[in-house]
Amino acid sequence: MSLSLIGKGISESVTLKLNETAAILRAKGDPVIHLGGGEPKSKVPIDAIVATAALLNSGEVRYTPADGIPALKQAVIRYTDEYYNRVVGPENVIASGGAKQAIMVALQAILNPQEEVIFPAPYWVSYPEMAKLCGAIPVPVKPEDGTFYPRLQDIEQVVGSYTKAVIINSPNNPSGAMYSEQFIADIVAFCEKRDLYLIMDDIYHRLIFDGRKRINCWDFAKDKTETSKLIIINGVSKQYAMTGFRIGWAVANKKLIEVMTNIQSHQTSGPSGLLQRAAVGAINGIQSSVESLRTTLENNRNVLVAHLNSFDGVHVTKPDGTFYLFADFSSYDKDSTRLANFLLEKVQVVTVPGVEFGMEGYLRISYCGSIKDVTEGVERMKWALDPNSPNELYIGDRKLVRDWS
Ligand SMILES: Cc1ncc(COP(=O)(O)O)c(C=O)c1O
Numbered sequence: 001m002s003l004s005l006i007g008k009g010i011s012e013s014v015t016l017k018l019n020e021t022a023a024i025l026r027a028k029g030d031p032v033i034h035l036g037g038g039e040p041k042s043k044v045p046i047d048a049i050v051a052t053a054a055l056l057n058s059g060e061v062r063y064t065p066a067d068g069i070p071a072l073k074q075a076v077i078r079y080t081d082e083y084y085n086r087v088v089g090p091e092n093v094i095a096s097g098g099a100k101q102a103i104m105v106a107l108q109a110i111l112n113p114q115e116e117v118i119f120p121a122p123y124w125v126s127y128p129e130m131a132k133l134c135g136a137i138p139v140p141v142k143p144e145d146g147t148f149y150p151r152l153q154d155i156e157q158v159v160g161s162y163t164k165a166v167i168i169n170s171p172n173n174p175s176g177a178m179y180s181e182q183f184i185a186d187i188v189a190f191c192e193k194r195d196l197y198l199i200m201d202d203i204y205h206r207l208i209f210d211g212r213k214r215i216n217c218w219d220f221a222k223d224k225t226e227t228s229k230l231i232i233i234n235g236v237s238k239q240y241a242m243t244g245f246r247i248g249w250a251v252a253n254k255k256l257i258e259v260m261t262n263i264q265s266h267q268t269s270g271p272s273g274l275l276q277r278a279a280v281g282a283i284n285g286i287q288s289s290v291e292s293l294r295t296t297l298e299n300n301r302n303v304l305v306a307h308l309n310s311f312d313g314v315h316v317t318k319p320d321g322t323f324y325l326f327a328d329f330s331s332y333d334k335d336s337t338r339l340a341n342f343l344l345e346k347v348q349v350v351t352v353p354g355v356e357f358g359m360e361g362y363l364r365i366s367y368c369g370s371i372k373d374v375t376e377g378v379e380r381m382k383w384a385l386d387p388n389s390p391n392e393l394y395i396g397d398r399k400l401v402r403d404w405s
Helices: 005-009 014-027 046-058 070-084 098-110 126-133 152-158 181-194 254-267 273-284 288-309 336-347 371-385
Strands: 093-096 116-120 137-141 163-169 197-201 230-235 248-251 324-328 362-366 392-395 398-401
Touching (some): 046 273, 070 093, 070 230, 070 273, 098 163, 098 197, 116 126, 116 152, 152 181, 163 181, 288 324, 288 371, 336 362, 336 371, 371 392
Parallel strands (some): 116 163, 163 197, 197 230
Antiparallel strands (some): 093 248
């Protein structure tokens, strides 16, 4: 079959595929524990539901402007003022179908074929594929040995005449690492100096632990005018547990937003008005659900870290935020895909192979599910991996017998 080179070069989203696998196994009645997911299980904020219901009841759900409805832009303007101490206008904001689309459209607006996009590893699975979708070249940069923290000097080394943009995601999916204030200050200054776009993917910025303070990249920008190449990405998926609503946004200079809007207008048009209304409800509504999600996640993280520390062969780095933990399992198996498949087959626990995030030998474990799932999932993993485990394990009334060493 004759398919495009770009199309053929794009791999499927492993994380979305795993959601599907877990759902199929569950539908068959298998007692699967899904520690591979990327969505909080808490309920959508009531303000989001009320706002959506009001529009739905009107019976008039129409096309929206390609860059989003005015009410959502206003909510994002207020959000940007509150969290970034930055005053922007509606022409600096675009609402998209999730942060994913906001990043994609930004990349389409700035990249020419063969240009390069740099991002630290481990990285969110979509960054390399998004760059490739633009005909551009993804350039991951490995962290300092044994850590998840990128060093400016390593980024500097790969910047060349083809480099167009840097993407930073902190706290980070998959590691949960929150980069230091100094690093954020340095990367903002570096990108300004080298005239590079800097995409700050802040989708997890309110989900941080241990009393950490949010870091505002805008604080370090010298260029606060319409020539700034700083693009701030955010959305409702994670902080408000609204993954299914598919609303995210970008805040950037007017010209860039105009070009992004043109692209989006031909790609998908504006996001659904219903879902934009829901996002307005969430952003402008009572914020207690975010703090309650944050504390639940922090507690889940503590339980998960304590359990994993009891494994003999796992090297654990405590996440600073998000709802992911990225642990080194290489002493059990250096091939993370084989290990994740083994865990799924033997004890029906879904994890995501580290190789998908650019670091082999690791597994990503999500703790956004119930504490019971987290605890039981990790106990099953321990049973499967520890050669000193008892020979049998019961999952409900199913008896599992170790037939491997
Ligand atoms: C780092 C990162 N950025 C962006 C997204 C996309 O979020 P959305 O659901 O708003 O498209 C995700 C989702 O997993 C993510 O982990």
